[in-house]
Amino acid sequence: MDWLQILSNTGAAILAPTTIAYALAALGLAVHFGFAGLLNMGVAGFMALGAYGYAISILTFGLPWWAGALIGLGAAAIFALILGIPTLRLRGDYLAIVTIAAAEVLRLLFLTTTFDEVTGSADGLSGYHGSFRESNPIPDGTYGFGPWTYNENDWWVRIIGLITLAVATFFVWRIIHSPWGRVLKGIREDEDAVRALGKNVFSYKMQALVLGGVLIAAGGVVYALPSAVNPGIYVTSLTFFVWTGLLLGGAATVFGPLLGSLLYWIVFTFLGNVLPALAQSGILPITGIQAGTLRYILIGVALMLLVIFRPQGILGNKKELTFVK
Amino acid sequence: MSSEIPAPDTPETNAAPPTASTPRAKTTGLHVGDAAPGVAKVDPIIVADGVRRTFGGLTAVDVDHLEIPRGAITALIGPNGAGKTTLFNLLTGFDRPNEGSWTFDGKSLSGVPAFKVARMGQVRTFQLTKALGLLTVLENMKLGATGQRGERFWQSLIPAMWRKQDTELETRAMELLTKFKLDAKAGDFAASLSGGQRKLLEMARALMSDPKLVMLDEPMAGVNPALTQSLLEHILDLKEEGMTVLFVEHDMHMVRHIADWVVVMAEGRVVAEGDPYSVMQDPAVIDAYLGAHQELDLGVVTGRVPAPEGAESSASAEALEDLLEEIQAEQAADEEETK
Ligand SMILES: Nc1ncnc2c1ncn2[C@@H]1O[C@H](COP(=O)(O)OP(=O)(O)OP(=O)(O)O)[C@@H](O)[C@H]1O
Ligand SMILES: [Mg+2]
Numbered sequence: 044m045d046w047l048q049i050l051s052n053t054g055a056a057i058l059a060p061t062t063i064a065y066a067l068a069a070l071g072l073a074v075h076f077g078f079a080g081l082l083n084m085g086v087a088g089f090m091a092l093g094a095y096g097y098a099i100s101i102l103t104f105g106l107p108w109w110a111g112a113l114i115g116l117g118a119a120a121i122f123a124l125i126l127g128i129p130t131l132r133l134r135g136d137y138l139a140i141v142t143i144a145a146a147e148v149l150r151l152l153f154l155t156t157t158f159d160e161v162t163g164s165a166d167g168l169s170g171y172h173g174s175f176r177e178s179n180p181i182p183d184g185t186y187g188f189g190p191w192t193y194n195e196n197d198w199w200v201r202i203i204g205l206i207t208l209a210v211a212t213f214f215v216w217r218i219i220h221s222p223w224g225r226v227l228k229g230i231r232e233d234e235d236a237v238r239a240l241g242k243n244v245f246s247y248k249m250q251a252l253v254l255g256g257v258l259i260a261a262g263g264v265v266y267a268l269p270s271a272v273n274p275g276i277y278v279t280s281l282t283f284f285v286w287t288g289l290l291l292g293g294a295a296t297v298f299g300p301l302l303g304s305l306l307y308w309i310v311f312t313f314l315g316n317v318l319p320a321l322a323q324s325g326i327l328p329i330t331g332i333q334a335g336t337l338r339y340i341l342i343g344v345a346l347m348l349l350v351i352f353r354p355q356g357i358l359g360n361k362k363e364l365t366f367v368k
Numbered sequence: 369m370s371s372e373i374p375a376p377d378t379p380e381t382n383a384a385p386p387t388a389s390t391p392r393a394k395t396t397g398l399h400v401g402d403a404a405p406g407v408a409k410v411d412p413i414i415v416a417d418g419v420r421r422t423f424g425g426l427t428a429v430d431v432d433h434l435e436i437p438r439g440a441i442t443a444l445i446g447p448n449g450a451g452k453t454t455l456f457n458l459l460t461g462f463d464r465p466n467e468g469s470w471t472f473d474g475k476s477l478s479g480v481p482a483f484k485v486a487r488m489g490q491v492r493t494f495q496l497t498k499a500l501g502l503l504t505v506l507e508n509m510k511l512g513a514t515g516q517r518g519e520r521f522w523q524s525l526i527p528a529m530w531r532k533q534d535t536e537l538e539t540r541a542m543e544l545l546t547k548f549k550l551d552a553k554a555g556d557f558a559a560s561l562s563g564g565q566r567k568l569l570e571m572a573r574a575l576m577s578d579p580k581l582v583m584l585d586e587p588m589a590g591v592n593p594a595l596t597q598s599l600l601e602h603i604l605d606l607k608e609e610g611m612t613v614l615f616v617e618h619d620m621h622m623v624r625h626i627a628d629w630v631v632v633m634a635e636g637r638v639v640a641e642g643d644p645y646s647v648m649q650d651p652a653v654i655d656a657y658l659g660a661h662q663e664l665d666l667g668v669v670t671g672r673v674p675a676p677e678g679a680e681s682s683a684s685a686e687a688l689e690d691l692l693e694e695i696q697a698e699q700a701a702d703e704e705e706t707k
Contacts, residue, residue: 214525217524217525217527218521218524218525221518221524221525221527221530222510222516222517222518222519222524222530222534223518223519223520223521223524224524225503225507225510225511225519226511226519228500228502228503228507229500229503229507229508229511231502232500232501232502232503233498233500235462235482235494235498236494236498236499236500236570237500237511238462238481238482238483238486239460239462239482239486239491239492239493239494239498239574240486240491240511240512240514240573240574240576240577241483241484241486241487241491241514241577242483242511242519243483244483250521295502
């Protein structure tokens with residue numbers, strides 16, 4: 044077994060665009076679920092809108108990359124409005140049902156051959172990174188050390204991703220620790236009480252849904268930045284992976300989603316490397332393919348254990364259990 | 369009962385709670401004409417007309433006309449299921465009536481959503497307490513204030529816009545918390561409060577918005593006697609500050625002690641109105657609520673069912689007499705004090 048290779052791959056996960064994308068999505072989900080109590084089960088749909096909005100703007104409409112990114116975020120904001128208007132007046136569970144269904148509808152729309160010219164259907168989209176790479180100020184070459192050695196394009200993706208994440212985190216931290224965030228947490232606890240105090244609950248829930256949706260879409264854009272948009276990514280299991288990252292770190296915290304996503308990817312990558320290696324060397328009595336699947340099973344078990352034994356997550360306040368009412 | 373209230377010339381002993389001060393004068397002259405259900409008020413803050421709410425076949429509220437006097441403390445009493453809470457929900461926009469209209473401060477409230485009603489200065493508390501458990505007691509309080517700049521999306525991002533207002537709110541919140549003996553709990557999660565403390569918090573929180581009308585749904589349920597005493601004083605203070613109070617309560621002593629006006633509901637209708645003393649001597653009220661005529665069908669009282677023959681005679685006359693005696697004794701004691 045090549046432990047060095049396994050550890051190196053695992054270390055690389057720390058700075059992977061996917062990790063940054065998950066962190067952004069989990070942050071948006073924290074705004075939805077952790078602070079506003081909105082059960083969004085359509086994370087994959089919001090991410091897909093970010094990714095496809097970005098890629099289609101560039102490929103079909105020839106816009107520069109930053110305009111594409113803004114359109115991706117705008118599409119998610121509109122999606123949030125459309126979902127919110129009929130459901131936010133209903134009880135929380137309905138939003139969960141509607142979001143999971145809407146995300147699935149979106150995925151199938153992107154997948155169908157009807158819009159093949161725009162969406163690329165099953166092939167997805169690629170070859171849109173020209174504008175993004177042109178904007179790169181880093182001279183050609185390879186930089187970094189150890190597992191974090193990348194060329195100028197890979198660094199540019201990571202830098203833009205991290206800047207986005209930093210700005211988003213500051214934004215969320217600022218707004219949650221303000222009277223606005225206080226109203227939001229109040230709504231999470233009891234809508235009617237907050238309504239009785241003269242706050243427009245519907246409007247706050249809508250603002251939270253849009254803000255979180257835009258952040259999740261930003262995750263989708265970062266996911267799409269390096270190379271391609273693949274419809275196989277934006278499936279319901281993506282939603283649950285992001286949920287796992289969020290719950291791991293702590294749903295009602297600002298930094299929990301970041302830590303949770305990071306840990307999620309470290310563990311996931313480690314398992315993805317170590318399990319097949321163990322299978323190959325005969326320590327695990329399974330095939331390499333089975334070993335690849337095993338990690339998904341382990342992630343599912345971890346999610347269950349987490350929700351049962353530490354619902355507040357790693358960074359969450361022990362008293363602030365969002366599951367215990 | 370009358371022995372609980374110190375005679376006017378006796379100096380108060382140290383043992384007496386500091387809040388048991390001299391009884392304050394009741395507000396009188398609130399109505400125009402005879403005190404009957406739906407009587408007009410000199411200066412009504414709420415006027416409701418033909419408000420009806422049904423749940424399936426059940427008519428929970430059916431109020432022909434009701435006026436709540438401004439600047440006074442009005443008690444809304446009635447048996448369980450009389451429709452008091454439902455009427456509260458209707459008046460505050462938490463529920464929609466099948467028909468009817470009502471105004472607050474001269475402005476029509478039909479179809480106005482609950483949060484706008486609250487912003488107009490009509491705040492309420494809930495029978496089933498709604499403390500925001502995972503917010504601290506202080507955060508709960510601050511949430512009660514209206515017109516906060518920091519509650520707007522973009523402005524909330526710039527602390528300089530709201531920091532000063534927030535600090536002022538904090539000072540005010542602490543004052544109120546001290547009044548309600550919750551100041552030591554300011555930093556705790558509201559979920560850690562006891563049931564009675566949550567009632568207090570909810571009431572204090574409602575007061576953060578400087579309302580014109582405070583509607584309290586059973587504010588004293590589960591609050592210990594000593595604190596009830598001081599809460600009653602707070603409610604009387606509210607009146608002195610110019611607020612109007614409408615409260616639902618089952619504790620008749622409390623009603624008698626602080627209410628200037630009493631509205632009695634039974635089976636969704638207003639069956640009696642008047643000052644506390646006369647209302648409690650009203651046979652209809654005794655029938656419907658106080659319970660001397662326990663075997664009498666409620667429908668008889670509200671006029672829905674004709675009285676069965678001999679129903680009157682089957683009433684337990686003794687209990688009725690006891691109550692009337694008690695009321696008269698207290699009335700005499702009160703008159704003595706106000707001299
Ligand atoms: N949401 C509802 N659905 C169906 N029936 C209801 C509903 N809310 C209240 N009712 C019915 O309306 C009637 C009035 O209820 P309400 O809660 O107003 O009584 P109340 O006077 O507040 O009683 P209590 O003193 O016990 O609090 C009751 O018969 C109740 O069963
Ligand atoms: Mg009630």
